[in-house]
Amino acid sequence: MNTKSKFRNGWEYVKKKKNFYIMLIPAILYFLVFHYAPMYGILIAFKDFSFKKGILGSDWIGLENFIYMFRLENFYMVFKNSLTLSILRIAFTFPIPIILALFLNDIKNARYQKTLQTLFYLPHFVSWVVIGGILVNFLSPVDGVLNNLITIFGGEPVYFLAENKYFYPIIILSSIWKESGWGTIIYLAAITGISSELYEAARIDGANKFQCMRYITFPGIRSTVVTMLILRLGSVMNNGFEQIFVLQNARNLTVSEVFETYTYRLGLLSGRYSFATTVGLFTAVINIILLVGSNWISKKLGEEGLF
Known part of the structure; x- marks a missing residue:
């Protein structure tokens, strides 16, 4: 087929699906205006x-x-903090939505399942500013709930947000609480695409719930898991500005300063826009390298990858 024929067939396909392409126009304009045009900077x-x-x-x-x-x-301190926190996030927060989705799917009572899903989803809609305020009060060394329990049992109050060793656990646990439920949506959607006949055949062969989960459900969503992991690795230098900023203070700065807060201080507070852009470009290049690299590795391992 020559180029002219390919173009004609492609144009015929576009005309046939024109309604879908019209629906894409707002999304295309959004990315052009807010993602591609600013690249000029x-x-x-x-x-x-x-x-x-x-x-x-x-x-x-x-x-x-x-x-x-x-x-x-x-x-290099900021680079180390960003990389360490991202690795910890991937190790501890990435598997939780998958596990939640597997167990939610196994609940047969629809009303109970929907109630649990709603409870898991709700924290996603709470701002990090609000959650940060709750955590600051909850962990306060003066009248925080946790420190009140510690003193009741004879311990000394601990200023959790001022001690470096507690900062990463606080970030990871709060991330799990806020985003894990929301992360289950895409995995539950993937699970619905698995044929029910596979489960019926497995039950006839005597498979229990755990075996069905292990040999049918998880393999059925493996490609989705790989895709989400690739996307996560492609943003490994991004840790989220709001969460870090609201829990950051002068005492924990040596472990809490990441690229987002670093560029904020340099760009907006210090007015060094060229240098802040340099740092942002550096992190973007690292993310692209990791995205392409992880996609290449996934293809070598037999997965589809992103592109």
Whole structure:
């Protein structure tokens, strides 16, 4: 088939499915306006940006911002914090929605299942600012609930948010509580695509619920799990600004400073827009490398991958 025939067939397909393509227009415009058009600002990373001169008028300095970034001692602290927290998130928070989805799917009472799903989903709709305020009060060394229990049993109050060793567990546990329920949606949707005949055949052969879960349900959603893992690895340098910022203070800064808060302090508070853009571009490149790499590895292991 020549190029002209391919183009004609493609255009015929578009006309046939035109209603679906019309529905895509708002999403395409959103990504063009808010995701692709701002990429023009990447030029700031290679310039000594000045509001007065604008992006194009600012002096071109090449890779000086990158050289300066790699020479900063606190940059490596931020890099380590971001990477450590991301790895911990993947290790502890990524499997929880999968496990929840497997057990929710196994509940036969529809009313009970829907009630549990709703309870699991609700925390997602609560702002991190609100949750941060709750955690600060809950963990307060003066009148926090947890410290009141500690003192009742004869212990000394602990300032949890001021001690580095408690910061990561607090972040991980609060992330699990807030987002795990919402994360089950896509896995439950994948589970519904598994043929019920497989379960019926397994039960006839004497398989119990755990064996059905292990040999039918999980293999049936494996491709979805791999896809979600690839996407998560593609944002390994992103830890979420709101959650970190509301729980961050001067005492835990050595473990809580990540790229999002680092660029906020440099860009908005210090006015060093070129350097903040440089840091943002660096994290984006790392994320792209990890995304492409993890996708390549998944294909080598026999999975479909993203592209």
